[in-house]
Amino acid sequence: MSDPLIQIRGLHKYFGRHRVLRGIDLDIPAGQTLILLGPNGAGKTTLLRILSTLSRPTQGQVQVAGVNTSANPEGIRQYLGMVSHAPLLYDDLSAAENLEFYARLYGLQDPGHRVQELLKQVELYHRRKDLVRTFSRGMTQRLAIARALLHNPPILLLDEPDTGLDPQAAELMTDLLRDIGGRERTIVMTTHHLDRGFALADQVAILAGGKLVLNIPASQISAPELRPLYDRLVNQQRRKA
Amino acid sequence: MxxxxxxxxxxxxxxxxxxxxxxxMFTSMAVFAVLALLIFNFAFELRVPDKRMVVPGVLWVAVAFSGVLGLGRAFINEKDKGSLAGLLLAPVDRSAIYLGKMLANFLFILVVEAFILPLITVFFNVAIISLPLLLILFLGTLGFSAVGTVFSALAVNTRAREVLLPVLLFPVLLPVLLAGIRATIGFLEGETLVDNLNWLRMIGFFDILFLVVAFLTFDYVVEE
Structure with a gap:
């Protein structure tokens, strides 16, 4: 078996005296979609922020493509695209201006062409000149996905991208994520929507109380089995804490 | 490069x-600066025989306090709308982000200064605008923006961020403000640029110091 694209070993994270992550070990192979489930406060966002180099681990190592994220965060960021529940966009810039700005930050050679292509892909080309503040939540999140894909990163980190979306918009986003996934892109996605997440997953992990309590291939479990297993593992961890 | x-x-x-x-940013800074000038104008109206005595202090206080309002907004807007993470995710040396934000703050404060200088001339009836004064304001504002942008990024992650910024900033900025005021007094009394070279050197020294420290520390300041 080939080396995993993302390798996490003995990861701990403290905020002051509060321990958020407790000894996480996790391998994510290239081209796989990992769905990270867990209740609020489980440490999902912290884990993604460490993977994205926005935060440093207190202890342990994270390697992306064999490179330690703490040793070369600037280089690692070229491999990463991130979408979070906050869209990371500017309300007072238009859709095209937002993407053009980020395209310059990522040093794209032909930003205009790439921006146009992505706006068409997320079905926002007709609104390209409108300010983001006039967009619905669903449109904003689609634009956020376009922003994350600008530099065509091999790894996509999605932190509850479906938060605040109505079912129709969430369905649209799931379809979009399925389209942009494929075998050549590795996706790590946190979500509270078990069914929606499971539909995309190659690998399912559950984080509870800062610990990884489950990490299995999605093929080893069915969607109806996931909910009771999730409830049992999260409650077990709660009782231990 | x-x-x-x-x-x-x-x-x-x-x-x-x-x-x-x-x-x-401009609206809040400009309104604050005008109000400060008006209050100083009324406060000194009766007691000060020659308004040239107070104009240097009034100018730098108006610049410093209105500037701190603008600096505060620089990262609060980014943080509250979540776009700060977007900036920090870019695969670039974060000092480039610092430099871009610092230059923007520098520019905004210069614009406000261009707005308040004629007002000081009108309110206090003192011909203040001169090339040496513009030079000292330029250098002082550079130092102010250099250190203010870092402290703004530092304060944005704290609960008392609006209060913390001036509390952190003004003690560090004191040498630049004092040198700026002293040089402005000199210019108003008819001294030349050469007469005030030491004050200029002092501001220049702190500008370089602030910029170097900011470049070296910004990455740590914005990281969790």
Whole structure:
């Protein structure tokens, strides 16, 4: 078996005296979609922020493509695209201006062409000149996905991208994520929507109380089995804490 | 290196474009500066025989306090709307982001200064605008923006961020403010640039010091 694209070993994270992550070990192979489930406060966002180099681990190592994220965060960021529940966009810039700005930050050679292509892909080309503040939540999140894909990163980190979306918009986003996934892109996605997440997953992990309590291939479990297993593992961890 | 300055320019242009549309920062800074000038004007009206005695202090206090309002907004807007993470995710040396934000703040404060200088002339009836004064204001504002941008990024992650910024900033900025006031007094009394070279050197020294420290520390300041 080939080396995993993302390798996490003995990861701990403290905020002051509060321990958020407790000894996480996790391998994510290239081209796989990992769905990270867990209740609020489980440490999902912290884990993604460490993977994205926005935060440093207190202890342990994270390697992306064999490179330690703490040793070369600037280089690692070229491999990463991130979408979070906050869209990371500017309300007072238009859709095209937002993407053009980020395209310059990522040093794209032909930003205009790439921006146009992505706006068409997320079905926002007709609104390209409108300010983001006039967009619905669903449109904003689609634009956020376009922003994350600008530099065509091999790894996509999605932190509850479906938060605040109505079912129709969430369905649209799931379809979009399925389209942009494929075998050549590795996706790590946190979500509270078990069914929606499971539909995309190659690998399912559950984080509870800062610990990884489950990490299995999605093929080893069915969607109806996931909910009771999730409830049992999260409650077990709660009782231990 | 070309890529580095492309990022600096992108961040600067983005801030200018947003400010041009919203006028958030300029409005709050300019209104505050005008109010400060009005209050000083009334306060000194009866007791001060020669207004030239107080104008240097009034000028630098108005610049410092209105500037701190603008600096405060620089990262609060980014943080509250979540776009700060977007900036920090870019695969660039984060000092380029610092430099872009710093230059934007520098520019906004210069614009406010251009707005308040004629007002001081009118309110206090003192011909204050001169090339040496513009030079000292330029250098003082550079130091102010250099250190203020770092402290703004530092304060944005704290609960008392609006209060913390001036509390952190003004003690550090004191040498620049004092040198600026002393040089302005000299210019108003008819001294030349050469007479005030020591004050200029002092501001220049602190500008360089602030910039170097800011470049070295910004990455740590914005990281969790």
């Amino acid at each position: 070309k890529r580095y300055f492309q990022v600096v320019w992108a961040v600067l242009w983005k801030d200018v474009r947003i400010e041009w549309r919203t006028k958030d």
